[in-house]
Amino acid sequence: MMALSTLPRRLARLLPALALGLGLAAAAAPVLAQGTTPAQGLTAEQRKAVVGLIRETLLQNPELIQEALIELERRNAMAQADAQRGAVTAEKARLTDPATSAIVGNPQGDVTIIEFMDYNCGFCKRAVEDVRALVKEDPKLRVVIKDFPILGPDSVEASRVAVAAMTQLQGQKYFDFHNKLMATKGRINAAKALEVAKEAGADIERLKKEMESAQTKGVIEDTIALGDRLGLTGTPAFILGDEVVFGAVGAPALKQKIEAVRKCGRTSCSG
Numbered sequence: 001m002m003a004l005s006t007l008p009r010r011l012a013r014l015l016p017a018l019a020l021g022l023g024l025a026a027a028a029a030p031v032l033a034q035g036t037t038p039a040q041g042l043t044a045e046q047r048k049a050v051v052g053l054i055r056e057t058l059l060q061n062p063e064l065i066q067e068a069l070i071e072l073e074r075r076n077a078m079a080q081a082d083a084q085r086g087a088v089t090a091e092k093a094r095l096t097d098p099a100t101s102a103i104v105g106n107p108q109g110d111v112t113i114i115e116f117m118d119y120n121c122g123f124c125k126r127a128v129e130d131v132r133a134l135v136k137e138d139p140k141l142r143v144v145i146k147d148f149p150i151l152g153p154d155s156v157e158a159s160r161v162a163v164a165a166m167t168q169l170q171g172q173k174y175f176d177f178h179n180k181l182m183a184t185k186g187r188i189n190a191a192k193a194l195e196v197a198k199e200a201g202a203d204i205e206r207l208k209k210e211m212e213s214a215q216t217k218g219v220i221e222d223t224i225a226l227g228d229r230l231g232l233t234g235t236p237a238f239i240l241g242d243e244v245v246f247g248a249v250g251a252p253a254l255k256q257k258i259e260a261v262r263k264c265g266r267t268s269c270s271g
Contacts (some may be wrong), residue, residue: 084231085242094226095144095239100219102145102166104175105135109142111261113254114239116148116227119158119181119188121235123248128182130251134258135175141258145178146223148235154189156220161193163219164210168202176200243267 042050058064088095095101095114115131117124134141147162149155162181169177177200184192190211198204210216227237230244238245238254241261245254257267 080231081244084244088230088239088242088244091226091229094222095146100146100222102162102174102178103142104145104171104178105141105143106139107142107171109140111138111140111240111258112142112144113258114144114146116146116223116232116235116237116239117182118147118149118151118155118235119162119193120151120155124236125182127236127248128179130248130254132179133251134254138255138258140262143175146226147220148223148227148232148237149220150224150227150235154187157190158188158193159220160211160216161190161197161207164207164213164216165197165200165202167210168207169197169200173200177202241265241267 096103096112101114113131113134115127117127131143135143147159149159158181162178165177166174177196180200181188181193181196184196186192194204194207197207230237230239232244234246236246236248238249240254240257243257243266245257245267260267260269263269
């Protein structure tokens with residue numbers, strides 16, 4: 001629930017709506033009774049009465065402001081979710097493009113979960129265990145990993161190594177590399193990512209060249225642009241069906257949504 005201390009800076013946006021909702025309805029009767037059409041508007045005296053009514057109503061019932069703001073937030077969230085669903089549908093092919101993604105789990109799986117992640121994201125480090133558990137438990141699950149480095153230069157460096165490593169490490173080998181890199185302590189940069197890639201069996205000299213290539217940089221730029229079009233504001237962000245799921249919500253919650261997609265094509269079969 002929204003704290004009352006946040007109200008003053010947002011009240012200006014809300015007052016026009018309150019004026020319409022509280023004042024115009026009350027003023028409608030006298031206006032129409034005098035034979036004035038709505039298109040002709042209110043007289044100065046009627047407008048003064050409306051303002052007085054709004055002020056009196058808000059002073060006597062200040063909780064109306066909070067209720068209205070909560071409803072506004074609900075509507076904004078619904079509008080954002082609708083916009084994201086439309087964007088996910090429009091970008092479906094790009095979301096699973098193997099040229100810009102790492103595909104792990106079952107490449108021919110009947111359900112796909114897409115994760116936008118950053119190697120320096122604490123919540124991503126927590127979520128990686130959830131994804132590993134889901135892959136281990138569900139042999140029909142396809143996981144698409146997309147590097148979305150939004151937490152500074154170190155993250156960009158790590159992602160360049162990871163994207164370049166896709167040409168040498170595929171499937172479970174890449175997933176092992178990804179999981180080990182995510183488990184690395186401290187800030188992850190190019191040096192740490194190269195060290196983990198070497199342990200995974202990658203040709204480091206080749207990797208160093210490929211991480212600086214225009215193609216590798218283009219993959220990261222493409223993914224960041226894609227995330228912007230989807231309205232992604234943080235990591236991890238999972239996409240299941242046409243829904244965007246933000247945060248490390250836990251394996252049980254993701255599993256429930258996966259099962260729903262498998263059953264009815266959506267993350268919720270109700271409604």
